[in-house]
Amino acid sequence: xxxxxxxxxxxxxxxxxxxxxxxxxxxxxxxxxxxxxxxxxxxxxxxxxxxxxxxxxxxxxxxxxxxxxxxxxxxxxxxxxxxxxxxxxxxxxxxxxxxxxxxxxxxxxxxxxxxxxxxxxxxxxxxxxxxxxxxxxxxxxxxxxxxxxxxxxxxxxxxxxxxxxxxxxxxxxxxxxxxxxxxxxxxxxxxxxxxxxxxxxxxxxxxxxxxxxxxxxxxxxxxxxxxxxxxxxxxxx
Numbered sequence: 001x002x003x004x005x006x007x008x009x010x011x012x013x014x015x016x017x018x019x020x021x022x023x024x025x026x027x028x029x030x031x032x033x034x035x036x037x038x039x040x041x042x043x044x045x046x047x048x049x050x051x052x053x054x055x056x057x058x059x060x061x062x063x064x065x066x067x068x069x070x071x072x073x074x075x076x077x078x079x080x081x082x083x084x085x086x087x088x089x090x091x092x093x094x095x096x097x098x099x100x101x102x103x104x105x106x107x108x109x110x111x112x113x114x115x116x117x118x119x120x121x122x123x124x125x126x127x128x129x130x131x132x133x134x135x136x137x138x139x140x141x142x143x144x145x146x147x148x149x150x151x152x153x154x155x156x157x158x159x160x161x162x163x164x165x166x167x168x169x170x171x172x173x174x175x176x177x178x179x180x181x182x183x184x185x186x187x188x189x190x191x192x193x194x195x196x197x198x199x200x201x202x203x204x205x206x207x208x209x210x211x212x213x214x215x216x217x218x219x220x221x222x223x224x225x226x227x228x229x230x231x232x233x234x235x236x237x
Contacts, residue, residue, distance in 0.1 A: 005113050005182055006089070012175055013064040019171070021071035027218075028075065035216040040133070043234055044102055047131045051101075058102040059125060061090040091118040098127045106135040109194075110185050116197050123201050126237040132203065135212065136190065137230045140180035144187035151227035158223050167224040191233045203235035 002010075013020070027033060041053075048056055069087055073080055088094055090105075091112055103122045109115045122132060142148040159166045180186045185193065191208045198206050213222070213230035 002089075003113060005179075008182075009111060009113075009179060010065045012172070012179060014067045016171065017065065017067035017071050020068070021075060023167075024071070024075050030218055032216065032218055032221075039212065039216050039232075040104065043133055043232075044131060047129070047236065048101065056101045057099065058104055059093065059095070059100045059122075061093065061103060061105045061122065062108045064090070064108075091115075092121055093125055095125045097124055098130075099125045100130060101127055102131045102133060104133045107137070107139070109134060109136050110139045110190075111179065111183055112185070113183060115185055119194075119197055120201055123203060123237055128237055130237045132198075132233075132235045132237070134194070134233050135216075135230055136233075137213075137225070137228045138188075138190055139228060140177060140186050141188075142227070143177060143180060148227060155224060155226050158226070162223055164220055164223060167221070191231045194233045198233070198235045203237060205236040206233070207235075208233045 027036075044053075044056060066087060069085055073083075073085055076083055090108060091114055103126055105122075109118065112118050119132075126132060142152040156166060156168070191210070195206055195208065209232040210229065212232040213225075217225070217230065
């Protein structure tokens with residue numbers, strides 16, 4: 001049985017699917033495609049230096065609604081047949097234990113209802129020695145921090161001065177802020193929380209990189225999200 005918050009999240013991302021897909025298409029057509037491929041490949045190769053890419057099983061956890069999954073399939077293009085798309089709760093994947101070499105996620109954990117349980121479940125489906133790789137940010141922490149609120153508002157002015165699309169205001173900002181106020185990680189300083197949580201789960205070789213945004217984001221993203229830089233956290237089972 002799903003919670004009320006789960007259903008609110010599902011509705012938001014169902015409504016958002018077309019515009020979010022457009023963002024992904026722009027990424028695939030721009031510098032982010034090579035930036036992300038280079039960064040993710042580098043992390044995986046450090047763990048599996050002698051494995052060919054096609055030999056590595058990866059769970060990409062993130063799509064939140066049927067409409068989002070449909071857009072993901074479309075955006076996969078020629079790679080669609082190589083991907084096994086599954087619709088399930090990313091917090092509780094129903095795969096058997098030790099199914100994947102890598103569990104990968106981006107911009108997801110911040111909006112989850114039970115991120116600690118999610119990390120535990122992701123560990124469960126990882127093979128021994130497998131890699132957990134998560135990219136996220138302290139999204140919407142400005143709702144609880146006056147200084148961050150000022151920085152966020154400065155970001156909006158910088159976007160306007162540079163005549164760019166505002167990635168916050170082009171979405172349903174009121175709905176997203178309402179969701180952010182209900183999830184547990186808004187207002188918590190990360191990735192410190194993630195490190196403590198993964199340590200409790202007995203994950204090993206936990207590393208963080210708070211400058212990864214400089215390597216993967218476009219100039220437009222850097223201006224839009226200057227006050228909310230993306231971090232990376234990696235850990236081994």
